[in-house]
Amino acid sequence: xxxxxxxxxxxxxxxxxxxxxxxxxxxxxxxxxxxxxxxxxxxxxxxxxxxxxxxxxxxxxxxxxxxxxxxxxxxxxxxxxxxxxxxxxxxxxxxxxxxxxxxxxxxxxxxxxxxxxxxxxxxxxxxxxxxxxxxxxxxxxxxxxxxxxxxxxxxxxxxxxxxxxxxxxxxxxxxxxxxxxxxxxxxxxxxxxxxxxxxxxxxxxxxxxxxxxxxxxxxxxxxxxxxxxxxxxxxxxxxxxxxxxxxxxxxxxxxxxxxxxxxxxxxxxxxxxxxxxxxxxxxxxxxxxxxxxxxxxxxxxxxxxxxxxxxxxxxxxxxxxxxxxxxxxxxxxxxxxxxxxxxxxxxxxxxxxxxxxxxxxxxxxxxxxx
Amino acid sequence: xxxxxxxxxxxxxxxxxxxxxxxxxxxxxxxxxxxxxxxxxxxxxxxxxxxxxxxxxxxxxxxxxxxxxxxxxxxxxxxxxxxxxxxxxxxxxxxxxxxxxxxxxxxxxxxxxxxxxxxxxxxxxxxxxxxxxxxxxxxxxxxxxxxxxxxxxxxxxxxxxxxxxxxxxxxxxxxxxxxxxxxxxxxxxxxxxxxxxxxxxxxxxxxxxxxxxxxxxxxxxxxxxxxxxxxxxxxxxxxxxxxxxxxxxxxxxx
Numbered sequence: 307x308x309x310x311x312x313x314x315x316x317x318x319x320x321x322x323x324x325x326x327x328x329x330x331x332x333x334x335x336x337x338x339x340x341x342x343x344x345x346x347x348x349x350x351x352x353x354x355x356x357x358x359x360x361x362x363x364x365x366x367x368x369x370x371x372x373x374x375x376x377x378x379x380x381x382x383x384x385x386x387x388x389x390x391x392x393x394x395x396x397x398x399x400x401x402x403x404x405x406x407x408x409x410x411x412x413x414x415x416x417x418x419x420x421x422x423x424x425x426x427x428x429x430x431x432x433x434x435x436x437x438x439x440x441x442x443x444x445x446x447x448x449x450x451x452x453x454x455x456x457x458x459x460x461x462x463x464x465x466x467x468x469x470x471x472x473x474x475x476x477x478x479x480x481x482x483x484x485x486x487x488x489x490x491x492x493x494x495x496x497x498x499x500x501x502x503x504x505x506x507x508x509x510x511x512x513x514x515x516x517x518x519x520x521x522x523x524x525x526x527x528x529x530x531x532x533x534x535x536x537x538x539x540x541x542x543x544x545x546x547x548x549x550x551x552x553x554x555x556x557x558x559x560x561x562x563x564x565x566x567x568x569x570x571x572x573x574x575x576x577x578x579x580x581x582x583x584x585x586x587x588x589x590x591x592x593x594x595x596x597x598x599x600x601x602x603x604x605x606x607x608x609x610x611x612x613x614x615x616x617x618x619x620x621x622x623x624x625x626x627x628x629x630x631x632x633x634x635x636x637x638x639x640x641x642x643x644x645x646x647x648x649x650x651x652x653x654x655x656x657x658x659x660x661x662x663x664x665x666x667x668x669x670x671x672x673x674x675x676x
Numbered sequence: 677x678x679x680x681x682x683x684x685x686x687x688x689x690x691x692x693x694x695x696x697x698x699x700x701x702x703x704x705x706x707x708x709x710x711x712x713x714x715x716x717x718x719x720x721x722x723x724x725x726x727x728x729x730x731x732x733x734x735x736x737x738x739x740x741x742x743x744x745x746x747x748x749x750x751x752x753x754x755x756x757x758x759x760x761x762x763x764x765x766x767x768x769x770x771x772x773x774x775x776x777x778x779x780x781x782x783x784x785x786x787x788x789x790x791x792x793x794x795x796x797x798x799x800x801x802x803x804x805x806x807x808x809x810x811x812x813x814x815x816x817x818x819x820x821x822x823x824x825x826x827x828x829x830x831x832x833x834x835x836x837x838x839x840x841x842x843x844x845x846x847x848x849x850x851x852x853x854x855x856x857x858x859x860x861x862x863x864x865x866x867x868x869x870x871x872x873x874x875x876x877x878x879x880x881x882x883x884x885x886x887x888x889x890x891x892x893x894x895x896x897x898x899x900x901x902x903x904x905x906x907x908x909x910x911x912x913x914x915x916x917x918x919x920x921x922x923x924x925x926x927x928x929x930x
Contacts, residue, residue, distance in 0.1 A: 331788075333788075334791065364802070365790065365836065368797050393867050394868060402809055403809070408812040411813075640817035644817075
């Protein structure tokens with residue numbers, strides 16, 4: 307326990323007598339009371355009588371420092387502090403603690419913030435363009451000199467990107483096919499047109515949903531993983547080590563990942579297309595459309611062009627997702643939170659780019675009448 | 677436990693997955709002293725420290741902190757014991773998304789009901805103790821390794837613990853920064869009466885900062901020397917101990 311006794315002496319001084327234990331447990335009660343008592347005494351001098359203080363730790367010393375550092379017009383004097391506690395007090399200079407020597411900078415005005423954000427966006431865009439160029443050069447080099455590629459890494463990444471992603475791709479695709487079939491079958495049944503659900507499923511899975519959903523899953527899974535892995539390597543100076551060993555980080559880290567993604571994403575897309583259609587077929591059996599009828603209808607509705615329209619996209623999506631993941635990883639700054647930021651940026655940028663490029667494909671296909 | 681003994685390690689077998697890298701370790705740390713745990717790389721120093729701070733339990737044995745056994749303690753007891761000590765990890769382990777001031781404020785915010793301005797002042801005082809009062813608003817990534825370690829000490833001291841565990845405080849530091857850190861440790865020990873347990877293999881720091889040490893041997897899996905490091909260096913008859921303190925090849929656990 308700790309206590310404060312306030313006495314105003316005949317000679318005009320105010321005596322604050324502190325007693326008991328001064329520590330983090332007792333201070334919450336004393337802190338405001340003691341400060342107020344000292345402030346109210348102004349301009350009279352204040353004497354802090356610490357004769358009754360039995361124990362004083364860092365928090366207790368903080369109370370005394372607090373009284374000393376405040377600009378008290380009458381002055382504050384510490385009296386009768388036991389030598390053991392006086393030694394603690396000596397460690398601190400109240401003048402140094404008067405103000406925070408390194409306060410956080412004030413917030414910038416909104417206009418300035420917009421300017422900084424625009425500049426950051428421009429810089430990011432430039433970095434992206436430079437990275438695309440560098441990655442393209444590295445891929446051309448890999449095509450010319452296949453032996454320069456670390457194929458062991460490529461197969462390891464293929465497993466992570468492809469095989470390990472099968473369960474999630476299967477789950478999402480089958481659910482997508484089932485939901486799509488169910489949602490469209492209910493209204494179409496009113497017109498006796500539920501058989502055309504097969505056309506809808508076939509076309510949408512092959513041309514749009516198969517490649518896009520697979521790529522989005524890849525961005526969330528592998529794009530983030532690439533960014534986090536390379537980001538951690540950056541934080542641990544492994545990327546610096548590569549550079550000083552004369553190895554290009556893009557060639558060493560990015561090329562195997564892009565190759566693995568390009569090999570695996572089309573296969574995952576095919577898998578997604580198939581599983582999505584199976585999901586649709588299963589749902590349509592509950593609408594009295596047998597699986598064979600459903601598949602025959604799909605066969606009649608889609609052609610090789612539809613399949614290729616989606617399949618070609620998957621290659622482009624693979625390059626985007628892997629490239630963006632690696633780029634964000636290489637841009638990682640210092641600290642654990644930077645790795646998290648890189649992973650988040652990889653996913654966000656990846657998904658935005660996927661949707662934008664998918665839109666471009668739609669326009670191009672329309673113009674080419676595909 | 678005698679009053680002047682703050683930590684007692686009894687028959688500790690330390691290691692991982694049931695494989696002991698240290699066997700039957702026994703020693704005591706006195707209140708207010710700077711105690712060093714020495715040994716070569718892979719000698720089990722950090723493992724022993726993790727056992728002492730309750731991060732990993734030892735395979736067997738007892739570790740008493742102020743009479744409370746940390747081994748097998750339930751969660752509430754463990755938390756109570758852990759409030760008595762602070763830990764500075766090898767890298768400082770500062771939270772990268774917080775400024776130095778916020779790092780030091782965190783334990784005070786969580787474990788005390790002090791008003792905000794009191795927390796602020798105490799945190800700044802802790803940073804002043806380690807010479808970082810002018811860097812309160814800096815992020816850890818903006819500081820050098822030595823500054824991060826000193827900030828780690830300030831955070832470990834936020835709640836005025838009676839014991840501070842420091843894991844390799846001088847590793848990776850230049851000699852001047854390491855010497856300044858050693859001086860800080862001595863000053864805090866002498867002025868605040870804090871007990872330090874330092875895990876290190878930096879002999880320069882050992883001779884300057886510590887009062888007593890134990891020397892662990894990887895091959896023997898035991899303590900092979902205990903006492904004043906200066907006396908051990910000058911007076912020991914054990915060739916392994918002599919080799920370690922005189923930096924000779926084929927030293928302890930090398």
